[in-house]
Amino acid sequence: MSRPVAPRVPWETVLDRLSSLYHTGDWRVPYLRDHAENPFQVLIGTILSQRTRDANTDRASAALFARFPTPEAIAAARTDAIERLIRPVGFYRAKAQNIQECARALLLETGGAVPDDLDALLSLPGVGRKTANCVLVFGYGEPAIPVDTHVHRISNRLGLVRTRSPEETERRLERIVPREYWIPINPLLVQHGQNLCRPHTPRCGECPIREFCRTGRAWERRRTGPVGRATGRG
């Protein structure tokens, strides 16, 4: 079980610095004002993105939605036609099956409308917490914290959480992050994880939020630690 660390984080400053670094615009602007996205396509695109690089997800999503843009079209399509279109993503055969089951379940349960409720989303085939939270944030502009590997890793490096799984990180973040900051957390930390706070080699020396980061402060101490401590020993 994670030990509460009750970090004090100046969220406004952290989010300002990251959005300025990655030129994402003002995170205070309601997300859907500048990023209107179709909830169905967010849902299917997020299923496609699991364990796949963004560029490949984008290629597969564009090809799929150009031919089959709606739940009706995906549900009625031949599975092998979907497989061919989404081949750039990993596990494309399993994902083709998942997205068809998901489209069919939506048609059965809601007439094709994507729910804006976490539990209803989680009841759909192939939909886990990260996907459901992505639909809430990117499809509906509702406060939620989708936790992928980047958000999980960076939250631990920052010292916000000490957790072993993205699900645990999500639960902990929801307790400690004020709700008004939930929406920008995923897009900004994902950018940070793809650029500076990389999985194996975080570039702490270039990081604008280092002073608020447990790992960054440790990096700083190593850099400025007593010179010559080791030099007097044989």
Ligand code: SF4
């Ligand atoms: S200081 Fe280093 S570990 Fe911390 S957020 Fe920045 S890059 Fe990541």
